[in-house]
Amino acid sequence: CTPIGGWWNQVMLSQRMNVITDEGILTGVIGSKPPHALSPEERKKPVEIKNMFIDIGVADKEEAEKAGVKIGDQITPHMEFTEMANKNYLLAKAWDNRMGCVVAVDVLQNLEGEDLNVNVVSGATVQEEVGLRGAKTSANKVKPDLAISVDVGIAWDTPGMKPENGKGKLGDGPLVVLMDASNIGHVGFRRHIQKVAEENGIPFQFQAVPGGGTDSGGFHVANEGVPSVNIGVPLRYMHSNVSILHKEDVNNAVKLITEIVKSLDDDTVENIIW
Ligand SMILES: [Zn+2]
Structure with missing residues (x-):
């Protein structure tokens, strides 16, 4: 993902996002490792944005494309008022x-x-x-x-x-x-x-x-x-x-x-x- 505007990596992991495709809005989450899988060094360091990914709940690239995801799609945070x-x-x-x-x-x-x-x-x-x-x-x-x-x-x-x-x-x-x-x-x-x-x-x-x-x-x-x-x-x-x-x-x-x-x-x- 490429962030637009000022994002800080510490506020991003595990957040719910909307992936806005031509066919509609898909729910995604920014995936995070469970603490059990983190080494002591990893626990101390924030994850860099370039290493983050958004999981829309599919098995592979083919399913993601079938769901309507294209390169360049806008992604926005999800939060209810x-x-x-x-x-x-x-x-x-x-x-x-x-x-x-x-x-x-x-x-x-x-x-x-x-x-x-x-x-x-x-x-x-x-x-x-x-x-x-x-x-x-x-x-x-x-x-x-x-x-x-x-x-x-x-x-x-x-x-x-x-x-x-x-x-x-x-x-x-x-x-x-x-x-x-x-x-x-x-x-x-x-x-x-x-x-x-x-x-x-x-x-x-x-x-x-x-x-x-x-x-x-x-x-x-x-x-x-x-x-x-x-x-x-x-x-x-x-x-x-x-x-x-x-x-x-x-x-x-x-x-x-x-x-x-x-x-x-x-x-x-x-x-x-x-
Ligand atoms: Zn601002």
Whole structure:
């Protein structure tokens, strides 16, 4: 298998997967050796992705081909959406970045019928995980004056994640990203976002991380440069089958972005940019 995007070998073994063939979806599992068969050295080492395989439950290659498997078929993790013990905590695969699509749609619904002083374009980009590709093409198409990307950020509130390394606690509000490896949030725009949040009593958390990136990394270098900030929600166990977010963070991200859009007019945009 060839992984697309950032996968870590330790979260992959024994996971249930969907193999998407032309004829339908097959269930597969990433095979793992039973501990009885591991040498003491093997037990200490993570298995490399290039040595992993997906078992769809057939006897041989011929049966696999008969089942419809072809080279190039897409394979995705399988995980049911689940409400956790506290119903605000939601488990699913790929909140990164289905959450962004939810927020974008909810913001548009909130803005329905509003008298806005700016044009709003909302969309879902492709191939963010492999190089912010859709961000570049969409920004070239729209030619925005300002851009907000909506993406998940890192939760630092679980064992082993040291909170002194970053802010991001589930339930404490959406993340406004000061910087990551792809973008330094536009300072004027970020100040405006903070003001809007405070005026409307919307909780938020600033986050700065040395790694990772969002579509803001593609937006801000498009055309002649687009002032961009990423707004997201903290997410536990990102880039694994079992990511968890907090429903209220999503709701507050929707509220915040709705109020930001409503706060904009030509003069305000001009002020933010300069
Ligand atoms: Zn991601």
